[in-house]
Amino acid sequence: MSSPTAASDREKVVSKLPGWLRQSLKVRAAQHGIEIQTAVEQGIRDWCSLASMPASIDTAGADSFSTFLPPGQWDEFRGIAAERRVSLIQGLAQSVQLWLDTNPAPDVVRPEITRRIVVCNQKGGVGKTAITAGLGEALAEDPNALYSVRVAKALTKALRASETRAGETAPSDDPLDIENLPGPGLQVLLVDFDPQCHLTNQLGATPLPMNGDSLTNHMAGDPKGDLRDLIVSIDEDTFGGRLHLLPACNDAFLLDVRLSAVRAREAALERALASLEGDYDVIIVDCPPSLGLSMDAAAYYGRRRDGERHGQSGALIVVQAEDSSADAYELLTSQIDDLRNDLQIDIDYLGIVVNLYDSRRGYIATSSLQGWVDIKDPRVVGLIGDLKEQKEAVRVKQPLLSYAPKSQQAVAMRALAREVL
Incomplete structure (x- = not known):
């Protein structure tokens, strides 16, 4: 599921995400001015730290999704997913949804004077x-x-x-x-x-x-x-x-x-x-x-x-x-x-x-x-x-x-x- 990349000190991760969730991630990351890989990293970190399982995500129709994570994070995530008895696809979807929930869309900046x-x-x-x-x-x-x-x-x-x-x-x-x-x-x-x-x-x-x-x-x-x-x-x-x-x-x-x-x-x-x-x-x-x-x-x-x-x-x-x-x-x-x-x-x-x-x-x-x-x-x-x-x-x-x-x-x-x- 992962392989080293010479382009950076991160490793490439290949999994799957539902199309609607991937699109929401792209938009929200752009709204906050950060890279998708950073959002996924934060979401996985927070998911691994949860005391209880979040709601299940509908992953029907999930297709290929790749990103880059810090070395070792995917292995840690994979181990915690096994302990919680959830698939990697479900765990990744929950992680992304968790990041979306904790990083809502920013309000439109409106001028004080028209x-x-x-x-x-x-x-x-x-x-x-x-x-x-x-x-x-x-x-x-x-x-x-x-x-x-x-x-x-x-x-x-x-x-x-x-x-x-x-x-x-x-x-x-x-x-x-x-x-x-x-x-x-x-x-x-x-x-x-x-x-x-x-x-x-x-x-x-x-x-x-x-x-x-x-x-x-x-x-x-x-x-x-x-x-x-x-x-x-x-x-x-x-x-x-x-x-x-x-x-x-x-x-x-x-x-x-x-x-x-x-x-x-x-x-x-x-x-x-x-x-x-x-x-x-x-x-x-x-x-x-x-x-x-x-x-x-x-x-x-x-x-x-x-x-x-x-x-x-x-x-x-x-x-x-x-x-x-x-x-x-x-x-x-x-x-x-x-x-x-x-x-x-x-x-x-x-x-x-x-x-x-x-x-x-x-x-x-x-x-x-x-x-x-x-x-x-x-x-x-x-x-x-x-x-x-x-x-x-x-x-x-x-x-x-x-x-x-x-x-x-x-x-x-x-x-x-x-x-x-």
Whole structure:
């Protein structure tokens, strides 16, 4: 049942476990940030120390399971199992269950102040909506399940590679750069702040009617009901009721005109959404491609509040690796800087997301990416490839992370979520 391994000072143990128990062990170990072998070692040690036998575990359908234990522990375990007249499979299952019982899943870490992420760029077509949706989906994934996540070193590798060569779609798909991690499990509200209703349509929801209530009405001080009544849940089977959407309405085309008559108009979005913040950990605003009053209101909403740490809320800027995005970036940051100075407020930059990237497009793409990397503050926090799954998800009106949860784009969205967190 065991054999020495030259890779470490542990010995390899081969036994069996039921699939459901092995999966629970994988998830819980990841939640606590420890290796599976460490959890099994602790469970066996505690099981061997028990004064009485725990409840029997259903081991029907158990299949092969291997791990590495300190030298001698398996022999000790085997002897105690013989004394207690239980099979090694039953004893191992009881040990694993004992560890699970004594190491419950940690609570989801929730922010004291609702985090507000404003996804923006006055240039259309850069993919703000896709980033808004993907980020929100990644933040709302199940904390009791494991998902493929591209770790930070992969982003660094892709960025460095852009300096030296073209000809390979980034990011790299090296499996060594992937980790399986629990979902953040946050309560997320996506706000479609664009009169074109792209976010609403892409997620399969229905835009609000022009003659009904809307976010625009609430911002203009003319509400027709409770804003909470307009919110819809997105794909409850996948996100467990943690991902919600406030749909857009075409009346937002008139928002700047209506805001011009509102007092303290830069705070209009904050006033409208204030009653919802208690229900959510994160609110993500998909901004229109505009530098008008609506963008002022969005940027103000993302400002750092009293008692809020730097980088908890702010502006997430979506760009592409091409020249026109750089021009739009300058205009946007100038507007935000003017707002900072005029109102004496702090608006943090959460980072730059380079979207729809494909290094096969050659020098323009790779040199532009390097230009974004050289900015340093804000730094590049996401690199999303131009691949087919996002377009397919939009076509079928499904969230990307439920339509293609193992795609490179989904993996990169999860990495972005962890960078922003």
